[in-house]
Amino acid sequence: MPTDHPSLAEELVTLGKVERSVIHRFIHRKSVARNADEIFKAQMTFGERVADRVAAFGGSWTFIGIFVVGMALWMIWNSRGGQPLDPFPYILLNLMLSCLAALQAPVIMMSQNRQAAKDRLDAKVDYEVNVRAEMEITRLHEKIDQRDAEIRELIAINRRQLAMLERLAPQTGA
Numbered sequence: 001m002p003t004d005h006p007s008l009a010e011e012l013v014t015l016g017k018v019e020r021s022v023i024h025r026f027i028h029r030k031s032v033a034r035n036a037d038e039i040f041k042a043q044m045t046f047g048e049r050v051a052d053r054v055a056a057f058g059g060s061w062t063f064i065g066i067f068v069v070g071m072a073l074w075m076i077w078n079s080r081g082g083q084p085l086d087p088f089p090y091i092l093l094n095l096m097l098s099c100l101a102a103l104q105a106p107v108i109m110m111s112q113n114r115q116a117a118k119d120r121l122d123a124k125v126d127y128e129v130n131v132r133a134e135m136e137i138t139r140l141h142e143k144i145d146q147r148d149a150e151i152r153e154l155i156a157i158n159r160r161q162l163a164m165l166e167r168l169a170p171q172t173g174a
Helices: 008-014 016-028 036-043 046-058 063-080 091-172
Strands: none
Touching: 016 091, 036 063, 046 063, 046 091, 063 091
């Protein structure tokens, strides 16, 4: 008997790796939900953790406060009389600030790239959970539709029984 619908095996081949993984876990009643933070942290290297801490500190009010105080002290120290280490216009300070910016920018960019990768992992985990939820909802709809059909059949049987009872009632004298 030929059908217009492809077989289940043909349908599974067209699915992506993520969808096949979700279906596998669905069939074997395994959880789809995973903690993306734990997965991501387990994959981080020592250098990546250091870069994230440096980027977090470099974008904090503590860093800004220390930076402003350090620059003010540098200017005050080198503006006093005597032999200043870096006289006005503070060329050494300018060089140090440029070096700081040159080092801090790539570290912040590395941290942002890792955050983007983490966001992609979060989105993947969310997608897997959504696919699983959609499959569960579809299964529940099928069960409800099946129960509706059973209830309609029971109502039809009940009506036939009532009709038989009504036909039998005059014969029994009830």
